[in-house]
Amino acid sequence: MEHTNTDMHDNQLDEPLAPKRTRLEEFWRLFKQNRLAIAGMVFFIVFFFLAIAGFTLTRGNTPVLDPALVRLQDKLRPPLTRPNLERLRPHEIPKLGIYIFGTDDLGRDVFARMLQGSWVSLTVGFVAVGISVLIGIFLGGIAGYYGSRPIRIGQLLVLAFLFTGVVLLINKLIWAGSVVLIGSAVCILISIQIKKAASAKSRSAAARLWNFKTISIDTVVMRFVDIMLCFPSFFLILTVVALLPASIYNIMIVIGLTTWMGATRFVRAEFLSLREQDFVAAARALGLSNFRIIFRHMIPNAVAPVLVSATIGIASAILTEAGLSFLGFGVPPPHATWGNILSDGKRFIFDAPWLTFVPGIAILIIVLSFNLFGEGLRDVLNPKLRERN
Amino acid sequence: MISFIGRSIVQKIITLFFVSIVSFLIIHLAPGEPSQVDPMNPKFTREMVERFREEFHLDKPLYRQYLYFYRDLFSGKTISWKDNQPAFKKIWERFLNSLPLFIVGTILTWTISFPVGIRSAIFRGGIYDRSATFFSYLLISIPGFFFAYILIMFVVNQFHVPVIGMETFGIGETSGFNRIMDRIWHLLLPSLLGATAGIAVLSRFVRSQMLEVEGQDYVRTAKAKGLAPDQVHYKHALRNALLPFVTMFGLILPGLIGGSVIIESIFAWPGMGRMAYEAILARDYPIILTLNFVSAVLVLIGTFISDLLYMVVDPRIRL
Numbered sequence: 198m199e200h201t202n203t204d205m206h207d208n209q210l211d212e213p214l215a216p217k218r219t220r221l222e223e224f225w226r227l228f229k230q231n232r233l234a235i236a237g238m239v240f241f242i243v244f245f246f247l248a249i250a251g252f253t254l255t256r257g258n259t260p261v262l263d264p265a266l267v268r269l270q271d272k273l274r275p276p277l278t279r280p281n282l283e284r285l286r287p288h289e290i291p292k293l294g295i296y297i298f299g300t301d302d303l304g305r306d307v308f309a310r311m312l313q314g315s316w317v318s319l320t321v322g323f324v325a326v327g328i329s330v331l332i333g334i335f336l337g338g339i340a341g342y343y344g345s346r347p348i349r350i351g352q353l354l355v356l357a358f359l360f361t362g363v364v365l366l367i368n369k370l371i372w373a374g375s376v377v378l379i380g381s382a383v384c385i386l387i388s389i390q391i392k393k394a395a396s397a398k399s400r401s402a403a404a405r406l407w408n409f410k411t412i413s414i415d416t417v418v419m420r421f422v423d424i425m426l427c428f429p430s431f432f433l434i435l436t437v438v439a440l441l442p443a444s445i446y447n448i449m450i451v452i453g454l455t456t457w458m459g460a461t462r463f464v465r466a467e468f469l470s471l472r473e474q475d476f477v478a479a480a481r482a483l484g485l486s487n488f489r490i491i492f493r494h495m496i497p498n499a500v501a502p503v504l505v506s507a508t509i510g511i512a513s514a515i516l517t518e519a520g521l522s523f524l525g526f527g528v529p530p531p532h533a534t535w536g537n538i539l540s541d542g543k544r545f546i547f548d549a550p551w552l553t554f555v556p557g558i559a560i561l562i563i564v565l566s567f568n569l570f571g572e573g574l575r576d577v578l579n580p581k582l583r584e585r586n
Numbered sequence: 587m588i589s590f591i592g593r594s595i596v597q598k599i600i601t602l603f604f605v606s607i608v609s610f611l612i613i614h615l616a617p618g619e620p621s622q623v624d625p626m627n628p629k630f631t632r633e634m635v636e637r638f639r640e641e642f643h644l645d646k647p648l649y650r651q652y653l654y655f656y657r658d659l660f661s662g663k664t665i666s667w668k669d670n671q672p673a674f675k676k677i678w679e680r681f682l683n684s685l686p687l688f689i690v691g692t693i694l695t696w697t698i699s700f701p702v703g704i705r706s707a708i709f710r711g712g713i714y715d716r717s718a719t720f721f722s723y724l725l726i727s728i729p730g731f732f733f734a735y736i737l738i739m740f741v742v743n744q745f746h747v748p749v750i751g752m753e754t755f756g757i758g759e760t761s762g763f764n765r766i767m768d769r770i771w772h773l774l775l776p777s778l779l780g781a782t783a784g785i786a787v788l789s790r791f792v793r794s795q796m797l798e799v800e801g802q803d804y805v806r807t808a809k810a811k812g813l814a815p816d817q818v819h820y821k822h823a824l825r826n827a828l829l830p831f832v833t834m835f836g837l838i839l840p841g842l843i844g845g846s847v848i849i850e851s852i853f854a855w856p857g858m859g860r861m862a863y864e865a866i867l868a869r870d871y872p873i874i875l876t877l878n879f880v881s882a883v884l885v886l887i888g889t890f891i892s893d894l895l896y897m898v899v900d901p902r903i904r905l
Contacts, residue, residue, distance in 0.1 A: 557732030
């Protein structure tokens with residue numbers, strides 16, 4: 198079989214050969230050389246499955262490993278000790294038969310609590326970064342692709358009407374809100390009329406005023422990014438989380454809504470350079486719609502730097518969530534997160550150091566593996582860096 | 587140059603205006619009201635709450651509240667809702683407490699990360715470089731609060747010195763030397779912790795800048811004509827690699843007011859971060875908004891200074 202293969206190969210030498218390796222293989226070949234990044238990826242995969250296992254094992258009314266079961270007889274047992282079988286009631290005996298990470302001051306199994314917390318860390322990281330990347334791609338894409346287009350007075354009017362209408366509706370002024378919303382619909386109709394009449398060469402003064410160009414879309418988006426960058430990020434997150442009711446979803450959303458600025462800048466920069474390239478010009482010449490050009494042709498090419506910053510963003514989102522839990526915000530108490538295990542354990546730091554070290558080292562390993570994985574991705578995906586190394 | 591300064595000042599004032607609106611909206615549109623902070627408190631009768639709301643204009647529509655607040659802010663009359671102290675005075679007191687942390691932390695960051703980064707770049711790929719790289723990732727990834735507890739345990743067990751707070755309680759009567767040592771011990775840990783992330787990031791940045799410059803033709807020329815390696819590295823390469831760092835002097839300005847909420851809470855350090863945390867817990871809106879405003883001003887001034895420095899240092903830049 199091999200023989201025939203090489204024969205065929207010899208015969209076909211004259212024909213143009215496609216690159217032997219696919220993109221993915223090439224990527225993997227380069228990625229393999231970075232041992233730290235490989236280690237990061239392995240830890241990441243292990244963590245992923247652990248978190249899923251933790252979610253399934255600790256949920257429901259009678260979970261396999263109950264993170265909330267209080268056994269005061271067995272409090273502050275060091276790691277790897279066996280439970281005190283005589284003094285525990287039958288349903289209190291841990292299923293594993295051993296406290297792998299010890300117990301805390303209420304006798305709860307730290308291993309079960311860590312498993313429960315790993316799911317929180319995983320979802321916070323992914324959902325928060327997902328939100329910020331989506332906002333980043335949306336705003337950055339608009340700024341990069343449509344950036345040079347100006348906003349016209351008519352469009353501003355529509356937006357202003359829409360905004361005030363929604364605000365009025367929120368304040369339960371149904372009538373005024375509806376009237377203003379109808380006003381915005383009227384504005385849209387006027388715009389359409391003016392556009393239809395645009396073929397006529399002489400426009401009326403009113404139409405010219407209606408189409409008067411104000412600032413460009415790009416300016417608006419990037420100024421908005423500048424405004425958001427003026428806030429000290431942890432302080433802003435802390436303020437919003439403290440004011441909102443305690444819930445894990447609020448934390449995810451708030452972290453996502455306050456960290457999209459980097460992704461926006463990356464996507465915009467990529468789009469600005471991609472827009473001028475030949476394949477986009479070709480796509481446009483073929484008469485493809487803007488939608489198709491953006492989603493089929495430009496985003497796949499712009500996604501590399503976003504992916505890198507997203508991986509590192511997950512690391513910092515996990516750190517932020519841990520910091521918030523440590524300060525006592527976020528998930529309401531019976532639910533365990535790595536941050537609040539550590540925060541509860543700090544009172545026993547000299548008597549029960551495992552309560553500090555187990556969650557601390559877990560956070561450290563996960564964040565480190567995400568950082569190393571992200572840096573490895575950056576090295577591989579960036580051809581400029583690749584050549585230098 | 588003049589036109590750049592004028593343009594960017596106008597731009598920054600507009601940005602600041604929007605920052606003030608956004609921060610005001612974020613705080614006031616969040617559910618709940620400061621008058622309801624302590625509903626269980628029997629002193630908070632309905633009349634008290636009404637008086638409170640009237641006193642601080644909470645019964646007015648939002649845009650009126652906005653105008654009242656920023657009128658007070660610019661005339662320096664903003665007062666904390668918690669204890670009726672003037673906001674600027676409170677912030678200034680806490681700022682003076684945070685200042686030593688900031689100064690020591692900045693000095694540590696800049697003095698440690700430069701030698702480390704330069705050495706990694708010179709011996710690129712060696713064991714030193716690789717371990718420095720790994721350690722900088724480790725320092726970026728370690729949660730500040732966890733690292734704080736490790737350091738506290740280490741220092742307390744090894745040196746038997748107290749480290750929580752700004753100084754040991756009742757130290758006032760002892761001699762001068764003991765007091766100074768006490769202050770230094772208390773200062774060292776929090777400022778080191780504040781500097782860790784900075785050291786890690788900055789040393790990586792120094793390394794990549796050095797590598798960039800070391801690959802340039804003029805460095806190869808300098809090597810080729812037989813200059814001593816030290817002279818090549820420190821005279822030809824380092825001087826050019828330093829360019830971007832000049833601009834970073836502007837960007838450390840916001841750190842003045844940031845203060846670390848977590849570090850200051852752990853060490854019970856009565857600084858800015860801790861005040862922000864307390865203000866958030868007590869829903870002390872004037873303090874939160876004033877802090878936010880001041881820090882936004884510092885961010886804008888910082889970027890402005892760094893742009894200006896870039897223009898002064900690098901004649902190729904024309905903004």
